[in-house]
Amino acid sequence: MADPGKTVVLIGGRAHREFEVLHDLGYRILYLDKRVPLHLMAWVDVPVDVDTDDWDQVAEVVRDQLDGQAPAAVLTHVEPRIPLMAHLAEQLLPVGRGLTTSAARNCRDKWHTRTVLEAAGLPVPRFGLAEATREAARIARDIGFPVVVKPRDGAGAGARPSRRRGSPRATSSTRPRPTRCRACSSRSTWTVRSTRCRPSPAAARPACSACSAST
Secondary structure (H helix, E strand, O other), X not given: OOOHHHEEEEEOOOOHHHHHHHHHOOOEEEEEEOOOOHHHOOOOXXXXXXXOOOHHHHHHHHHHXXXXXXXXXXXXXXXXXXXXXXXXXXXXXXXXXXXXXXXXXXXXXXXXXXXXXHXXXXXXXXXXXEXXXXXXXXXXXXXXXXXXEEEOEOOHHHOEXXXXXXXXXXXXXXXXXXXXXXXXXXXXXXXXXXXXXXXXXXXXXXXXXXXXXXX
């Protein structure tokens, strides 16, 4: 590929305006997705199908496409790909820009978000991490009702309020598909938190219930 310094790595995205702006600025687009949609082929310079869940493979694909040179930038307009964007920026750019991988994970993962805020001494609602319905019900009883049950990762569309004993059990049929810890690949879970805020102790909880990976 000619002039990697004028090439932007773009992860995901569907709106034509996203591509048009980059081309108007004079950049070539190296587009990465699990399966590049056919209609995008005319909007990008180099479309590449790649497993975007395999971060190391994605980084290698970019290096191969750019002959080991650094791109001008790594961008995404797809929220779930923000941690990957941050990882690629750290791996491929000579100077770190924007979010670090750690910060991106903290923002995307509700468990990470709350543990980091708690560690900083900020007031957060009481919360817990559950892998099964019974565990969610136990955590809810320990916290005290009312509580909110949320997927650990992703948007808040999967959130379910629980105002009385036993009600977390009703959320089991609507819980989201689990995610995995980047450090140990264990199955992730959903969070149960109080609807009331409280002063938080300084001690942080582990980021992953399986491996205690730090944030």
